[in-house]
Amino acid sequence: MTAHRQKDISLDLLGITKVYPGAVALNNVSLSIRSGEVVGLVGENGAGKSTLMKVLSGAIAPDEGRIIIDGEEVTSLTSARVHERGIALVHQELNPFSNLDVTANVLLGREIRRGMFGFLDRAAMESKVAPILARLGTRFGPNDAVSGLSLADQQLLEIARALSIDPRLLILDEPTSTLTLSETKRLLDVIRQLSADGVAVLFITHRLAEIEEVASRVVALRDGRNAGTLGCGEITKDAMIRLMIGRDLGQFYEKAEHDPGRPVLELKGLRTKAYPQHPLDLCLRAGEILCLTGLVGAGRTELARALFGIDRIEGGVLEIEGQRLVGHSVPAAIAAGLCLVPEDRKTEGLFLDFSITENIAMPSHAALSRAGFVDIGAETALAEASRHKLNIKTAGLGRAAAEMSGGNQQKVVLAKWLAMKPGIIILDEPTRGIDVGAKAEVYRLMQALAADGVALLMISSDMEEVIGISDRVAVMCRGRIAGTLARDQLTEETILQLAVE
Amino acid sequence: MQKKDIGLATLVMTVGAIVAVMNPRFLSPINLANTANLIGLFGLFSIAEAFVIVTAGIELSIGSVIALIGVIFVDLIASFSVPWPVALAIVMVLSVAIGLLHGWLITRLKLQPFVVTLCGLLIYRGIARFYTRDGTAGFTFGSDFPMLEYLVAGRTAGVPHSVIAFLLVAVAAWFLLHRTVLGRHLLAVGKNPEAASFSGIDTNRIIIQAYVLCAFLTGISAVFFAMYTRSVQPSSHGNFYELYGIAAAVLGGFSLRGGEGSIIGVVLGVILLQVLQNLVNLLGIPSSLNFAVMGSVILAGVIADTQFSRYRDARRQAIAMAALEDGGKPQA
Numbered sequence: 001m002t003a004h005r006q007k008d009i010s011l012d013l014l015g016i017t018k019v020y021p022g023a024v025a026l027n028n029v030s031l032s033i034r035s036g037e038v039v040g041l042v043g044e045n046g047a048g049k050s051t052l053m054k055v056l057s058g059a060i061a062p063d064e065g066r067i068i069i070d071g072e073e074v075t076s077l078t079s080a081r082v083h084e085r086g087i088a089l090v091h092q093e094l095n096p097f098s099n100l101d102v103t104a105n106v107l108l109g110r111e112i113r114r115g116m117f118g119f120l121d122r123a124a125m126e127s128k129v130a131p132i133l134a135r136l137g138t139r140f141g142p143n144d145a146v147s148g149l150s151l152a153d154q155q156l157l158e159i160a161r162a163l164s165i166d167p168r169l170l171i172l173d174e175p176t177s178t179l180t181l182s183e184t185k186r187l188l189d190v191i192r193q194l195s196a197d198g199v200a201v202l203f204i205t206h207r208l209a210e211i212e213e214v215a216s217r218v219v220a221l222r223d224g225r226n227a228g229t230l231g232c233g234e235i236t237k238d239a240m241i242r243l244m245i246g247r248d249l250g251q252f253y254e255k256a257e258h259d260p261g262r263p264v265l266e267l268k269g270l271r272t273k274a275y276p277q278h279p280l281d282l283c284l285r286a287g288e289i290l291c292l293t294g295l296v297g298a299g300r301t302e303l304a305r306a307l308f309g310i311d312r313i314e315g316g317v318l319e320i321e322g323q324r325l326v327g328h329s330v331p332a333a334i335a336a337g338l339c340l341v342p343e344d345r346k347t348e349g350l351f352l353d354f355s356i357t358e359n360i361a362m363p364s365h366a367a368l369s370r371a372g373f374v375d376i377g378a379e380t381a382l383a384e385a386s387r388h389k390l391n392i393k394t395a396g397l398g399r400a401a402a403e404m405s406g407g408n409q410q411k412v413v414l415a416k417w418l419a420m421k422p423g424i425i426i427l428d429e430p431t432r433g434i435d436v437g438a439k440a441e442v443y444r445l446m447q448a449l450a451a452d453g454v455a456l457l458m459i460s461s462d463m464e465e466v467i468g469i470s471d472r473v474a475v476m477c478r479g480r481i482a483g484t485l486a487r488d489q490l491t492e493e494t495i496l497q498l499a500v501e
Numbered sequence: 502m503q504k505k506d507i508g509l510a511t512l513v514m515t516v517g518a519i520v521a522v523m524n525p526r527f528l529s530p531i532n533l534a535n536t537a538n539l540i541g542l543f544g545l546f547s548i549a550e551a552f553v554i555v556t557a558g559i560e561l562s563i564g565s566v567i568a569l570i571g572v573i574f575v576d577l578i579a580s581f582s583v584p585w586p587v588a589l590a591i592v593m594v595l596s597v598a599i600g601l602l603h604g605w606l607i608t609r610l611k612l613q614p615f616v617v618t619l620c621g622l623l624i625y626r627g628i629a630r631f632y633t634r635d636g637t638a639g640f641t642f643g644s645d646f647p648m649l650e651y652l653v654a655g656r657t658a659g660v661p662h663s664v665i666a667f668l669l670v671a672v673a674a675w676f677l678l679h680r681t682v683l684g685r686h687l688l689a690v691g692k693n694p695e696a697a698s699f700s701g702i703d704t705n706r707i708i709i710q711a712y713v714l715c716a717f718l719t720g721i722s723a724v725f726f727a728m729y730t731r732s733v734q735p736s737s738h739g740n741f742y743e744l745y746g747i748a749a750a751v752l753g754g755f756s757l758r759g760g761e762g763s764i765i766g767v768v769l770g771v772i773l774l775q776v777l778q779n780l781v782n783l784l785g786i787p788s789s790l791n792f793a794v795m796g797s798v799i800l801a802g803v804i805a806d807t808q809f810s811r812y813r814d815a816r817r818q819a820i821a822m823a824a825l826e827d828g829g830k831p832q833a
Binding site: 020021024063308310329330331333334340347348350352353354358362363365366373374376400402403416 | 680684701702814817
């Protein structure tokens, strides 16, 4: 595990393009890394970092571009071939095998065998795993069950798994998001050591301070394109943010003054399925944009699902326009004027194979039918009006929703709800994965709706967005509402303080 | 008419033309009327099956329901002298109850449709056989129900009434699936139940309605079959009919994953299956090969269909790439 220096690695990605029907994930992106370098890859949500990782790990094939490893062009990358080349990935999503123990997880697929029957050589496996765990300073040992490990421990387990192949290139995708401060510090030390040993490290994170600390070079992505690089002396938080955002924030977020009106949505001691131990109180007023933020897993989406009637409410009262909502279900919520633009528009928001018209008309069928028959004329008129109002760009409203760009898909989801003339709209990560132009349109639309007296509850993890357009911010932390901030109190620091307790 | 339907119609015509050329008896009035009668009988429950398949479900008990309902219908009239309209009402209520039961088990108890209806297949067949003590339920010699027989097994201008019933049901089903809100919701629930519930559709209610509709049409079909055979032998009556129904629906473009299909397609699918049967008989192909011929044609149809969807996905990718090229060449 120690300083046996391996063959140097060079990896070049040249002009990588990956297009999904409905979204351009990567547009002519290039990235190079050499032995001993620690490259920080930064970018906002949806900038294309994860897609680039998937290309590198062989999970998806790019539509265009070349991958060159050790000076040799690799045409079809598979995860087996990636391993052979000494490239190890630590994914952001953790998928440990909770039915196996730590040793079995770390060496899965690379078990050590012995004897003519090829039985597992347990002792040899443990003696390989133990020093890796020691190096990471884990609280768990090689024989511990994985089912009992915390998220942070599972993260360290994944890192141990990557280190166990003695990688020449280690790719870490948001490895510290669940780690405590001391674990993070330890991991950064390990990264420094590895790089001194000649290992190349590609480090992807939103925590810019960590990159400042360890990176020798920074590559920034924005909207699926290269946004620039920073060399050794230039790596500062401000410089990275400038590359990631690439525009003047003040112009991007036009903040209108809203006068919050009467309360339209009130939660009194509401208990959700995810965190039934924490009763929630919250009040949303007509004409305001209230943002619900917090770390992943804080219970924001779960709250939205409960409000919309997807998940059961475990207790407490939900009042809309002063009326207690009875018969808790999605149709009841819609009837009360509440709607939800869900987090995952491809599975929850849209019927990808259905036409744009059918998608927009889906919830409005009661209004658009006569004696149970769909009024196709009215349906088309509604879709046409929505296309005009929301500037939906498409070759035709009869086209499948799958054929549109992400931003236009999101506009279709918005259109289908705006047709219901809701009084309250919950938007769960409304701008995730959509391009800048569409983002600006979504923001403008939200401002216009608020000005018309619609109450908006936006869930977002994008700090710039949270600070940029909210009238008020409620920060959630482990199922509780940790605090509410007025507009003049909004800074990244005040929000984060509440989010992490 | 969708492109898929046109393809299927071409296939039906081609097979029909080949049979007609090789054996002109295919076009004889008596053969056409018989084939049409079978198309009508099989078509009724195939449309029933299609409504369940479109919700991504499956109904395996159709053959057994046809046996059970047939036995009860005949026995009510023959042994209990129940007037036939009353007997008809009783068996239709019973059919709907079966559909409700299936829908309830699937939506409320969250059982898989395959398992629920497989159990139904075994249970209803067993009850039918027990009810008749494994004998045959038939009308006593000389009994006569002219009105009922005229309505169900008669002909108008040479057209069997089963065909007329099938066409009426097909037209109603077409409007239901392709023009009503319920139809739209059936497609939506089958395609993406999650997005459907996020759109405020009561997915459980829609699924229950599909099974009830299926059972109702199966009940009508059962009465037609009982009057066609005039006696019901419960150990074999209706065996494998659910598979004919599934085959016709799949040929007609219904995906077992749900959310897709057209009524015109399933009608054409039923016609194709019966013409193939007829082909086996008329061309002197050993009738033991009957199922093998049918299976091969269905397999070929499904392969053609998957190739079509791959082509569609490739086209979408190409459109997306083209949009990228238009939107300005990527900069370095």
